[in-house]
Amino acid sequence: MLTTTAPEIKSEEYFINMGPQHPATHGVLRLVLTIDGEIIKKVEPDLGYIHRSIEKMCESDSYQQIVHLTDRMDYLSSHINNEAVCLTVENALQLEVTDRINVIRTIMGELTRISSHCLWWGVMGMDVGALTTYFYGFRDRELINDIFEETCGARLTMNYAIPGGLMYDIHPNFVKRVKEFIVHFKTKLPEYDRLLTDNVIFQKRMVGVGLLSKEDAISFGASGPVGRGSGYSCDVRKHHPYSALDKVSFTESLLTAGDSFARYKVRIMEMWESMSIIEQLIDNIPEGDFRLTTNAVIKLPKGEFYQKVETARGELGVFIISTGTKSPYRLKFRSPGLSNLSLLNHITVGGKIADLVATMATIDIVVPDIDR
Amino acid sequence: MTNEALQNTIASWFENKLEANLVFSTEGSQFLNVEIDTGHLHELMSFLKVDKDMQFDYLFCLTGVDWNPELGVIYHLESTSFRHQLVVRVKISNRENPEIDSVQDLWATANFHEREVFDFFGITFNNHPKMKRLFLTDDWEGYPLRKDYVDEVNMITK
DSSP, X not given: OXXXXXXXXXXOOEXXXXXXXXXXXXXXXXXXXXXXXXXXXXXXXXXXXTOOOHHHHHTTSOHHHHHHHHTTSSGGGHHHHHHHHHHHHHHHHTOOOOHHHHHHHHHHHHHHHHHHHHHHHHHHHHHTTOTHHHHHHHHHHHHHHHHHHHHHSOSSSOOOEETTEESSOOOTTHHHHHHHHHXXXXXXXXXXXXXXXXXXXXXXXXTTOSOOOHHHHHHXXXXXXXXXXXXXXXXXXXXXXOTTTTSSOOOXXXXXXOSHHHHHHHHHHHHHHXXXXXXXXXXXXXOSOSBOOOOSXXXXXXXXXXXXXXXXXXXXXXXXXXXXXXXXXXEEEEOHHHHHHHTHHHHHTTSBHHHHHHHHHHHOOOHHHHHO | XXXXXXXXXXXXXXXXXXXXXXXXXXXXXXXXXXXXXXXXXXXXXXXXXXXXXXXXXXXXXXXXEEOSSSEEEEEEEEOTTTOOEEEEEEEEOOSSSOEEEOOTTTOTTHHHHHHHHHHHHOOEEETOTTOSOSSSOTTOXXXXXXXXXXXXXXXXXX
8 A cells, every 4th residue: 555645845934015005904004924825924014105294293383283283193083182282282381171171072082982993893894804894883983973073063183172172162962962872872882792793703713813911012012902902901091081081980991811802892892981981971061161262372381291191092192392482392192003003013923814904903003193 | 109209219229230320300391200321221221120119111102302412212101000100311412323222122112113213313222123214215314303304395494
């Protein structure tokens, strides 16, 4: 009888480009992959395709103008970005805004978070081949955009918060429509779970993939749902509350598994928490001014001012160095996206290319936030 | 730990170990600031990361600044166990070939952020595994976030 042994299959490493135009990179991000067959050996992001040098532009802009540039960083958290700059400027001026401003800002921020997570959830499903989720996510996100449009006039780049308050007061329909949305979304969010979370195929793509330990999460500066999926308590809203967040009670969404599924579930839990925060505030929006008068030309005192906020993606830091003029001497945006992207190589090496797409979706990358 | 306690612990540790110029300040900032010379930066950072009373395990911001003529780097640190915060600053007087030790062996997040500083300020970080531009192309001339950077075509000065 003849016995044959299978010839040893040799493989060698090679490079492949993913992007800059690739649907799964959610924008113009180029990844240089070193692969051996289907196994990923290295993932190197190549950045800068849409770098607009916002930090340099800020050095010659007034503080009111800077707020508008922040919309264009993480465009899905635009209100929270606006708020971050406003808070930094107000802290520097020692300007105490009214409770009304704080409460409206927080409600807007949480609506932004839900709308961002809706979009992420839709695209997340699409990345792993479930096209229906995209329509579900966009359907519900549209309702929030309509609320934004009525009050701010804009659906995406809101420009609603300004140093010293808000651009306009809320629309008379605002409270009614937000309440309607909450009622609607409470019936829809369980559908998300039935459609995707509990799906066996989806779970097989997620559970145990893209593992990130708590120590690594801290070392890589992970924040937002990426950090919290690894059991790292990093919610800025809890640790350094701002606006009206110290007046509401909510639990930080924490899971310890550290895999893609944990990061996914944290975002679903966050949507419930955001709804709870809005419900606590929406019936009791205090009376008061929606805008305080500031000087037409805002000059910050000499010094350094840092403010962090929790966007839908994680910790956004605004660091202003002022020399006392109308523009900052140096302004740094510590974006959550850049730090979260830096750990992509760490959690995907050794896995398959298909898993890279799924894992990247759970990191929830918005490229303009990374490139700034 | 309060700012005073932090300051005392760091100062006493340094007294025994090294002769370095530490300057503490809280003026014009909500954090305690420590300024140190470039030669001792890495030793201070290792101490801050490893020491059991310090445990600054989270580097949440790394900023390059052009103080003209000096260049500078500002590190924002936080401890996730104690929740105390600290700012470490260095100034580099050599504008032609600014060099400083990398801290990416202590905090993995420094890898990308140091490359960003190199990209925009031209500060080279020693012992960094890949000291290349992060955003701009390799053949870009100059360092755009420096105050003396000129680009007559694309820059509008107000």
